[in-house]
Amino acid sequence: MDQQKVLDLIKDFSSIVWEAFPFIVLGALIAGILEEVVPQQAITKFVPKSKLLAVCLGGVLGLVFPMCECGIVPVMRRLLRKGLPLGTCIAYMMAGPIINLVVIGSTLIAFGQNEFAVIMTAWRIALGFIVAVVTGMLVEAMYAKHGDSLLTRLARPQRNAPEKIHTDEPHTPDVHPAEERAGEKRPLFQRLGNISETALHDFKDIMVFLMLGALLAALAKLWISNDQVKQLSTSYPALTILAVMGLAVLMCLCSEADAFVAASFQTLHPSAQLAFLVLGPMFDLKLLLMFTRVFRRKLIMLIIVSAIVQVFAYTMILHFTWQSLGMPLRFAVE
Amino acid sequence: MAHSHAHSEAETENTYFLDQLCTIAVGGLLGFTAIGLYMKGWLTSKFNLVDRFHIPVLAGGIVIIVLVLLRAIAVWKQAGQARAAKAVDHQAHGNECGHDHGPGEKCDHDHEHSHGHEHSYSHGHEHAHSHGHEHSHSHGHEHSHSHGHEHGHSHGHEHSHSHGHDHAHAHGGGHDDHDHGWAPWQYAVLIIPAVLYFLELPVDGHNLTKLNRDLQEVDLDPGVANQRLAFAHVAGSAVLPTFKKKGIRHLKFSDLSVIASRKASRDDFEGATVVMKGQFRRSERKDNEFQLFRVMVNCCGTDAITLRALIVAPEPLQGYQMMEWVEITGEMSFQQIRGTNQYLPVITLPTMEGIQRIAPPSDPNRDV
Numbered sequence: 001m002d003q004q005k006v007l008d009l010i011k012d013f014s015s016i017v018w019e020a021f022p023f024i025v026l027g028a029l030i031a032g033i034l035e036e037v038v039p040q041q042a043i044t045k046f047v048p049k050s051k052l053l054a055v056c057l058g059g060v061l062g063l064v065f066p067m068c069e070c071g072i073v074p075v076m077r078r079l080l081r082k083g084l085p086l087g088t089c090i091a092y093m094m095a096g097p098i099i100n101l102v103v104i105g106s107t108l109i110a111f112g113q114n115e116f117a118v119i120m121t122a123w124r125i126a127l128g129f130i131v132a133v134v135t136g137m138l139v140e141a142m143y144a145k146h147g148d149s150l151l152t153r154l155a156r157p158q159r160n161a162p163e164k165i166h167t168d169e170p171h172t173p174d175v176h177p178a179e180e181r182a183g184e185k186r187p188l189f190q191r192l193g194n195i196s197e198t199a200l201h202d203f204k205d206i207m208v209f210l211m212l213g214a215l216l217a218a219l220a221k222l223w224i225s226n227d228q229v230k231q232l233s234t235s236y237p238a239l240t241i242l243a244v245m246g247l248a249v250l251m252c253l254c255s256e257a258d259a260f261v262a263a264s265f266q267t268l269h270p271s272a273q274l275a276f277l278v279l280g281p282m283f284d285l286k287l288l289l290m291f292t293r294v295f296r297r298k299l300i301m302l303i304i305v306s307a308i309v310q311v312f313a314y315t316m317i318l319h320f321t322w323q324s325l326g327m328p329l330r331f332a333v334e
Numbered sequence: 335m336a337h338s339h340a341h342s343e344a345e346t347e348n349t350y351f352l353d354q355l356c357t358i359a360v361g362g363l364l365g366f367t368a369i370g371l372y373m374k375g376w377l378t379s380k381f382n383l384v385d386r387f388h389i390p391v392l393a394g395g396i397v398i399i400v401l402v403l404l405r406a407i408a409v410w411k412q413a414g415q416a417r418a419a420k421a422v423d424h425q426a427h428g429n430e431c432g433h434d435h436g437p438g439e440k441c442d443h444d445h446e447h448s449h450g451h452e453h454s455y456s457h458g459h460e461h462a463h464s465h466g467h468e469h470s471h472s473h474g475h476e477h478s479h480s481h482g483h484e485h486g487h488s489h490g491h492e493h494s495h496s497h498g499h500d501h502a503h504a505h506g507g508g509h510d511d512h513d514h515g516w517a518p519w520q521y522a523v524l525i526i527p528a529v530l531y532f533l534e535l536p537v538d539g540h541n542l543t544k545l546n547r548d549l550q551e552v553d554l555d556p557g558v559a560n561q562r563l564a565f566a567h568v569a570g571s572a573v574l575p576t577f578k579k580k581g582i583r584h585l586k587f588s589d590l591s592v593i594a595s596r597k598a599s600r601d602d603f604e605g606a607t608v609v610m611k612g613q614f615r616r617s618e619r620k621d622n623e624f625q626l627f628r629v630m631v632n633c634c635g636t637d638a639i640t641l642r643a644l645i646v647a648p649e650p651l652q653g654y655q656m657m658e659w660v661e662i663t664g665e666m667s668f669q670q671i672r673g674t675n676q677y678l679p680v681i682t683l684p685t686m687e688g689i690q691r692i693a694p695p696s697d698p699n700r701d702v
Contacts, residue, residue: 008543011536015381015634017527021368022390025397032401106632112592193408196401200361203398207364208520211527221636222543257633264639266595267675 005222012218016252016286017211020070024206027071031078032199036191044083051087055136058091059099059129066100068254069093069281070210073290074202080155080294087140090303095132097255097281099125107277110259116328120270120277127278127314135306142302150299152292205293213286217252220285224250237319240268241275241312248280255281270329271319279311347416354409356521361402363528368395370531379538382635384699539657540629540638548640549615549625554669554678582663584609587628587641588702594677600668608666608681610643611692614658621650626662626681630702641702643679644669649686659695663688 048054067075076089097103107124111117139150148156186194224247244265253261258280262273283304291300323329370376372392377383383391530536585593585608593599610626617623627642645662654660664681671678683689695701 005543007536008541010530011381011541012636014527014530014536015383015636018368018371018377018381018391019383019387019634019636021364022387022394025394029397029401110632192404196404197408200357200398200401200405203361203401204357204520204524208523211523217636221541251636253637254633257637260630260632261637261639264591266591 009218009222012221013214016214016217019254020210023068023071024203024210027074028199028203031074031202032195034078034082035198036194038082047085047088051140054085055087055091055133058088058136059095059132061092062096062100066102067096069097069287072096073294074206077155077294081157083157086143087136090139091132091136094135094282095128098128103255106256107259110263119327123274124277127274131278131307131310134310135303138302138306150296152294155294206290209289209293210286213252213289216285217250220250240272241315244272244276245279245311248276249284252284252286253280269319271315271322275311275315279307282307351413358402358406360521360524361398363525365395365398365402367528367531380536382631382638384631384633541635545640549627549642551619553672555672582607582609586701588630590679591641594668594679600677603666606666609663611661614654614660615656622647624651628702631699643681646682647686648683659692661690661692
């Protein structure tokens, strides 16, 4: 690898890291506050009893709590510990970076703020929601079978307290005694100390894997370019869609910017552009490494396979039905 | 399940504090680096990070510094409490064991710990034992008292009994040979951005590998445009009068890419006099041609898109440097890139006054 490539690798690596840095800090800070302030099981009071409704709620939570895909991971880990159902968390994690006002706005702007832009934005939201909810329900089914073994220990909700030997306190089987104290009054400095400990721990934990993912993405960019995708023939839609999905995974773009990149693929069918727009925020190299801090391998595989299969299937269907549905094409075979 | 650990309490406590100190140091370093990048303006010049991310990076750096300070004070207090608790514990052990520990003598034999005291914190977190691989074994072992986290350490609560330990017992997962105390490799990764900052890396400007790839010269179909230009040249004009349009249009590259993608807009702009600003890149094929380009960035350099036009001058170009900022005034046409359905904007300069050097914009990511 020559010197210029090394310098460019450093540039791309650093760009990804510093762009994500404020969101990781924000996510870690929120995680610290959640851990300290929110009592165990308090969140579950607001979650519908129906699993489907709970997962659907997760799919639209991004409208209320917008977070980019980097910042969502530490927040979600703490929400899981506080009892938010796993399927709801997964749906929020997958759909949140797409279904939020910032990304909706940037998608509209990227595609030109016209009829075509509205259609692309609407399909991005719809496909993002469907993929997230279906994946959330699949995760719930897997969770019913495997339980907390799907999660890393840190992400597991505290349930039956370990047997306590040397205490006179009554045994509370469902909630860990230490967790019950979250939300209690404590001296401010102690609270701040606890928040800072959790926040710094989560910041460190997530940042390491973000950096490793950024390094992988920067390496991939040395050999893969947007133009290679632009050259793909639209005679082979399956190949095109798979190629842009691969590009979305390798490029590790933030969900605000990927709309502009997708819009620049003017020779590609809108279905291929949508595949790029829907899969990218849900799964890429840096997210894959960050997932390992929350989920076990089995669950990570389910999330990845579900996202990839669904995105491919839905965009293939869209490709063949696009014009029969009367939707405009915006690319340059004119 | 109680079992004996072949560990030293002092060692595990040291590991905990070492982990905390490293976290504080690395966090502080990253925080100062973020602030330094903002103050020096390197977020744009080195990373092409757009303006709207600058304040968030600065804020992130400040927040991390504040968290680090809070944590440093808390760890300082914990260390003091740990020392005091050790002294008390040591005395208590001496009484319970029925034997005396001389001054400075370690109590290194196993005995049950009395835990009739409270854990007054609610943190639940692992202390840095990430290994980059899965732990498929259960850690539910292990402590006869509860912490809500994997490997207990003292957290500034009433007892200072530390639990970060070497696992000398079987996990059933083949992990007997490693220490769960802390993971130095994480800190080595985390300091990379700070090291790059102090080395003033990367260098300013765009990703040149990508830029050179994006600006590779392409073969254009001769088509109608070249024939038209050939006739026009004979007639002494860049464009035949039938194609000329009145008025001067100031165009941005982002507009141009949209115009080039549609036949109706290409026809509309064919022959129009346009003014555009961009960066210079000499052609390797002809000495009177060059590429005018801008790099469009929406978030950071990673999502950069290179937009370009081919500029044809009446004479060979002298003295212009790669990446130099210029403004051109010329007549627009479009030529199809051979083998594709894409069109490249081609702007012909009627005279050499059609190219002027300009000062670089203060924000190269604006108005692309």
